[in-house]
Amino acid sequence: AGKTGTTNDAKDVWFVGFSPDLAVGVYMGFDKPKSLGNSATAGQYAAPIFRDFMMQALKDKPATPFRVPAGIKLIRVDPRTGMRAGGEGGILEAFKPGTAPPDSYSVIGAAGDGSGGALSVAPAGGRSVGSGTGGLY
Known part of the structure; x- marks a missing residue:
């Protein structure tokens, strides 16, 4: 890197x-x-x-994966919004405890009933990723 x-x-x-x-x-x-x-x-x-x-x-050293410090969570986020990505899309970002995007969020004016109210949204399949990244973070 x-x-x-x-x-x-x-x-x-x-x-x-x-x-x-x-x-x-x-x-x-x-x-x-x-x-x-x-x-x-x-x-x-x-x-x-x-x-x-x-x-x-x-050249004579074994391949060493990048280590994730204790407490850090790797979470897939949508690069356009910064919110959790649904499914396997998005990019992997590291978050300190208490700083990760919420599991659900409100979109103002998206209630869909003409009231201008908020719609609560939860991304499909959003999850933390702790392994399986092949050493690339």
Whole structure:
């Protein structure tokens, strides 16, 4: 997992990434700022250095899944609404105790009877996911 970054005018590029047991940052730029090139991007320059380093650093290490800290719940949510996703759709998000989206919620103006009242909604099949993610969180 990781994130790229590029400054204005491509004067600096970086990539910061990690595995469950190792975090690495790669920075490229000049001491006296000047462009690395018109089309320079972190994905083009810094990310390959990160990839090559991690391949060497982890080549003799067993695959290690990302560990979920105690108390954290992994819940599928709808990326458009942030509410629990029904069924297998949505994206997996991590929540601290007491911060997960509710099991049901009200939609104002959705009562369907013309009153403008609220309709209580519960997503179909919403559930916490604690395993079976293959180490990808």
